Structures are given as structure tokens and as C-alpha cells.
Amino acid sequence: MTKGYLIIGWIMAIQTGFLFxxxxxxxxxxxxxxxxxxxxxxSFCMHYLYPQFKEKDERMKMIRExxxxxxxxxxxxxxxxxxxTLGIGLIDLTAMNLMYVITSLTIMTVFISMVIMAKIY
Structure with missing residues (x-):
């Protein structure tokens, strides 16, 4: 399963690079x-976190929380x-672009914070 996350991560990385x-x-x-x-x-965070999340113990619950x-x-x-920044006019984004930014920041923040917590605990 952990190799699946790694393969999907690399496929998505290539696709993202192409889109950029x-x-x-x-x-x-x-x-x-x-x-x-x-x-x-x-995907890369789940590749790292899967071995810890596989076991349903207190450490896994604490990392998630x-x-x-x-x-x-x-x-x-x-x-x-x-x-x-939107209020004072430093950036000018459409609603759809703003949703792209907020969605991506939310997803990345949650999973990167779990990786950081897994390294600490």
C-alpha cells in the first residue's frame, strides 16, 4: 500500500509539473x-504516514489530533x-482562483502538520 502512495505521488507530480x-x-x-x-x-505525506497509521494505537490518534x-x-x-491582502488590494483574485488557493493550502497544511507531528512524537 505504501508503494501505491509513492507511485500516485510521482504521477501527480509529473502532471502538476506539466500543468505549471x-x-x-x-x-x-x-x-x-x-x-x-x-x-x-x-500522496507523499500518506506514503510517510501509512506505517504509523496502519497500527491503530494511541500514537496514531495523537498524531492525527x-x-x-x-x-x-x-x-x-x-x-x-x-x-x-484582498481587502487592501494587494492581490486581485477571482472567486474560483481563491477557492483553488484555499483548498490547496488546507489540504497541504493538514497533511504536512501530521508529518511534523509524526516526526516529533
Whole structure:
């Protein structure tokens, strides 16, 4: 199972690289490539986390709980930063592009925080 996450991660990484290449060649930032990027990060994180999550013990539960807890505050921080920069006009995003950014930040934050918690505990 862990090799499956690694294979999917590399396939998604190649796809994400292609989407970024196409978007940059079109002289526009490819916001649509952020979601596959976050799924790539999720696959690599699950490759690392699967051996710990396979055993249903207290350590696994603590990694999940602490990872979600810390990612909650990080996501709140992202929302404050995004709302502030949109409010004062530093960035100008469409609603769809904003959803790409928020979705990808949320997915990446949750799984990266779980990897950090797995390294700490």
C-alpha cells in the first residue's frame, strides 16, 4: 500500500509539473494546478504516514489530533492573511482562483502538520 502512495505521488507530480509548465508558457499563473499540487503533497505525506497509521494505537490518534489542532490555527492564519491582502488590494483574485488557493493550502497544511507531528512524537 505504501508503494501505491509513492507511485500516485510521482504521477501527480509529473502532471502538476506539466500543468505549471503549460500555464507559465501561456503567460498566466496556473491556479488550476494548485489542487493537483496539494494532492501530490498529500500522496507523499500518506506514503510517510501509512506505517504509523496502519497500527491503530494511541500514537496514531495523537498524531492525527495534534496535526488537525495545529493546522486549524495555521488555516485561520491563512484566512486572515488572504482577507487582509484582498481587502487592501494587494492581490486581485477571482472567486474560483481563491477557492483553488484555499483548498490547496488546507489540504497541504493538514497533511504536512501530521508529518511534523509524526516526526516529533
Amino acid at each position: 509548465f503549460v500555464g507559465i508558457m501561456a503567460k498566466d499563473f496556473p491556479y488550476y494546478a494548485l489542487t493537483p499540487l496539494s494532492l501530490t503533497v498529500m 495534534k496535526g488537525i489542532f495545529y493546522s486549524y490555527f495555521a488555516i485561520l492564519g491563512f484566512f486572515i492573511i488572504i482577507m487582509s
